Amino acid sequence: MGLFASAKAVVIDAWSWLNYKPLYSDNLGMPNRRAFPEAHATWVPAADERRLAAYKMLTAYDNNQVAELTAFRDGEEARERREFGDPSMFVDTITSHVLGEEQTITVPGAENAGSDQTTPEAETAERIQTLLREWADEELLPMRLLQTERQAVRLGDGVYLLHWDADKQRVRVKTYDPGFYFPIIDEDSDGSDFPxxxxxxxxxxxxxxxxxxxxxxxxxxxxxxxxxxxxxxxxxxxxxxxxxxxxxxxxxxxxxxxxxxxxxxxxxxxxxxxxxxxxxxxxxxxxxxxxxxxxxxxxxxxxxxxxxxxxxxxxxxxxxxxxxxxxxxxxxIPVIHVPNTVPEPGEHWGQSSLAKVLQVFDELSGSDTDSSRASATTGSPILAISGKALNSQQQYTAGPGMVFTLGEGGSITSVETSGNLAELRNHRKDLRDQAAATARIPAVALGTGDPAQFTSGYQLELALGPLDSLISGMRLARDHADRLLPKFVQRLFLAGQHPDWAGLPVLPAKLMRGAYTPTDKAAVLEEVVSARQAKLISLETAIRRLQDIGWPIEDAEDEIKRIDARSFEDARNLADALGNPDEVASFLGRQAPDEPEIPPVILPAAAVEQGGLEDAEQGVADGEQGSGGNTS
Known part of the structure; x- marks a missing residue:
């Protein structure tokens, strides 16, 4: 009984990746009370204690404060450990990739508004899309997204709260720390049902x-x-x-x-x-x-x-x-939970992007500490004086320009430590590569790789393969939240009875995230031009493909209209095919000229006097036939 009573409890849950730290998991699997007093508050449910402690630990990694937490258990010596911001760099990099270059709210069907096939449904979709984008600009939505996404990447979870502000007459978005978020999850729920x-x-x-x-x-x-x-x-x-x-x-x-x-x-x-x-x-x-x-x-x-x-x-x-x-x-309930990863079956919480890399970051911190100590001995070398000195009681201090006078047979030996420092630096590079491989972030995505090693876009695409799978899974975990956000905004505007939204339905909409990897624009442009010349894709598809790689095209429909307005060769072919000036003018975005009226025939006075009406009519007829005769 005594043997089993003293055995360490092994806890395997959504936060067990932190069990390797004695500070986080004691013999009973619970966090240290001195380091994590918030997790042990009397009002905190027992099921949330490890979650709150994990959030604090991850925040400490992000802010270079792990040594301060470790000092609660290991003493003040732990504060001497160096932390150079590697976890924060990983969080910022992954956050920028999962957000993409830009974020845009789109409503399906809005792209058909203003075209020849415009329908009332397309006009309504375009109106709702415009209102949502105007709201996003007023509410500084990109900043709110960045706040939430950084918390989701760092802690594993992010939370939006939406509410109607009667004073400002618009929907407001607030980002909450997930440590403040306590959903009451039904025991029969599989974790995916919202409480x-x-x-x-x-x-x-x-x-x-x-x-x-x-x-x-x-x-x-x-x-x-x-x-x-x-x-x-x-x-x-x-x-x-x-x-x-x-x-x-x-x-x-x-x-x-x-x-x-x-x-x-x-x-x-x-x-x-x-x-x-x-x-x-x-x-x-x-x-x-x-x-x-x-x-x-x-x-x-x-x-x-x-x-x-x-x-x-x-x-x-x-x-x-x-x-x-x-x-x-x-x-x-106007609360949107954003998990960083697709939760395990029966789980509600996501997993931090730092979870699988924390032990490597600890090794990096140790290597940084050792490198700092080794650099001190390299800058101030260790000297050993042997033999007979003139004054054996003298204390020597090494410094620039110092001269030591020794007696007969005396010598000075310097201990070379620069090699150790070089090895520590190489070890640090290996650890960073290991962290990047574990987190599935290639060196080129971190900005530490040499771009010159990639001679084509295809090689770069292969190198970014692990990052593609990582971001694909993370965006899948956010797909539901990206649809709920514009849906809740529409409903709250209707509930607030805003006049601009009167009579409008709630349409499916989505927050679209832009590209996150560099693209070989020259190769894509050549591909689009070849497909367009071979008539394998439409002009609309070609424009949208160029938008995807970052060309400064704000509106595809407007860009197509500007292109058509200068396509005179296509307009000539259209005129030959249809023979309709109105269609050609509409294609060019212009108004067809009015057809000139045929002037009435005026008979010459001399012809009427000499030959009478019949001779005059005959003369006019001859003139129309091009005989060149003079009717006068």
């Missing part, structure tokens, strides 16, 4: 200036059954909360709950609501709660999902509504 209840929770430190104790803030989104209407109220202690609105009682009927705007009762007595983005009534809505607790009030076995509501202090929004189960009038 019906999501908490964002974090501690607020004590504010002595404002006389505020340490507190816990929790924001909750809960998808639940539609209930009767509520309004601001207070409890017996004067604490603000929301209370059910009741009708005035009468002699015939007691007071009854009031239904919300647009709500109806079905035959079973359940409340239903028809949302503008749905064709059939829904029984569900999302409730928002924003509350704060004093940490001293959290006693007993409670966690983030079971906090005592009688101790909560509710916040108030800009419209003066108490955020205590406030009905948001929407049937979806």
């Amino acid at each position: 019906d209840r999501v908490h964002f929770a974090w501690e607020l430190p004590e504010d002595k200036a404002r006389r505020l104790p340490a507190r816990l803030r929790r924001i909750t989104y809960h998808l639940d059954w539609i209930r009767p209407r509520t309004a601001n109220g207070v409890d017996r202690t004067g604490r603000p909360l929301r209370a059910t609105v009741m009708t005035e009682p009468t002699e015939e009927q007691a007071a009854q709950p009031v239904l919300g705007q647009g709500d109806t009762l079905d035959a079973n007595g359940s409340i239903t609501r028809l949302y503008p983005w749905s064709e059939k009534p829904s029984y569900k809505t999302v409730y928002l709660t924003d509350a704060t607790w004093e940490l001293g009030d959290l006693k007993g076995p409670v966690d983030v999902d079971s906090l005592p509501m009688d101790k909560a202090h509710y916040a108030t929004n800009g419209q003066g509504e108490v955020l205590d189960h406030l009905d948001l009038y929407q049937d979806f």
